[in-house]
Amino acid sequence: MGKIVALTGNDAAGTAMVQIKPDVVAAFPITPQTELMHKFADAVADGEVDTEFVLVESEHSAMSAAVGAAAAGARVMTATSANGFALMWEIVYIAASNRLPIVMTLVNRALSAPINIHCDHSDSMGGRDAGWIQIHSENSQEVYDNLIQGVKIAENKDVLLPVMVTSDGFILSHTLERMEILDEEDVHRFVGEYKPAHTLLDVDHPVTFGPLDLPDYYFEHKRQQVLAMEEARRVILEVGKEFEKLSGRGYGFLEEYQMEGAERAIVALGSTAGTVKQVVDALRERGERVGLIKLRVFRPFPKEELLEALREVKVVAIFDRSHSFGSFGGPLFTEVRSVLYGSDISVEVLNYIYGLGGRNISLEEIEGVFSDLQGVIERGGVKERINYLGVRE
């Protein structure tokens, strides 16, 4: 049986790591991730885990050490934020392309400049094309649950891709909340022993990782990465169901909240989804047909599930906590609109860029978006497609 505890998002992630007991962890401190590694380093120092904890001189080295250890056959975890993730960049791609099932917590933080330590999703969205599975978390509980599932998804022999689990910086990482942790033995049984099929240290079956791969084969290897990401769809659902049996908390690609008969909806990632739920509850009490689609998995992008969830919706607002400068809308908006094009679903799609650099998003602002959507239904047209929520202009 699990145990009710009070943990911050960082402690929740640290606790998950202690229970998973990875063979190797390599990390470099960066706000707001630092406390997560404090928690794990404590467990290493106290002998609770026998993990090889590699203290490196930069995030580039952290991911490099993770890649080396994973290629050698170890179960490897790490964590970072924002500029730390940016410094890893080169190796982030290499981890995925070498099909190494590294699991990383990305404690979301705005990228510099100007320097800002608070939450937005410009770091994880910047890594969206790197070939990592990307799972977002609404609260501390989900940070913990997603990390445990992440290990099992990453290491599945049909997947073998790194998994990034996000945690909104400060909003989750430094907020103490009520959550449930599982028994350590249950976590062990769930993730199982990692038995990689191909490792550098298996000298009887020699393999090479990351050799020169010219126009003769590179494209085929990239195509295999695409297929692995497609396989991940099935595995993510299987692992989510299995986790439900263990914990009572089931997980899919997305959560439909009060979507029954909803004409207006918001699609959001991370902690903001919870705040939207509160507004949806209040508006539903007044008889308004509103709902939320909380996207949990951003990579692989859940096309079919999202289309199904939007089938009856008249107008939807896509919340982006990051921007792609010069593009037509934020990354989530672009993605959602792309899967809708050519489908048999006709729904008006608006984009709201919000919360950059940790700017608060209030209940009133979210309610305001739902009234904007009502306006679109009544007018029968969209005034502004791309909107900025809570910015001074």
Added chain:
Amino acid sequence: MIEIRWHGRGGQGAKTGALFLAEAAIKEGKYSQGFPEYGPERMGAPMKGFTRIDDQPIKVHCDVASPQVVIVLDPTLLDAVDVGEGLKEDGILLVNTTQDPGWVREKLHITGRKIYTVDATGISIQEIGRAIPNTPMIGAFIRTTGLLKPETIYEDIRRKFGKKFDERVTEGNIRAIKRAYEEVKEE
């Protein structure tokens, strides 16, 4: 849902207090969040902490805009920040000061709402030997709101402090809470 805002100066324990209350509420089987406002914080600079307590799961992760309770750990903050900002009409303002609640009301021109004061700095110096106003303020908080049981707080203090400090510190903190509970002044 009850939302609480703590005002303190860096080093006075607004964050610790906010998280301590949240943890105690969770120990009592409630749902709770505790979080600080992170800025360029440094010793002595005004800062805030927040606690949410509810019997239902808490979904929101936005800022606390209109708290039910405001706790002020340092009387000099009354001249520096708008501690009454957004405080609900039937809310509670709890201030660490040697003055009476009427003095606070007049100074801040507050109408309605309940105001309480307690000399938390004096109590903590006498009982703990240091000016750590956050612990006694928890005693005044449970008295004025009736939200948590004193026993939960004492148990938590014993469990947490017992690991780090000797028994005199632990018991000093508990005495400080008990005294603030008794000595808090109402209008």
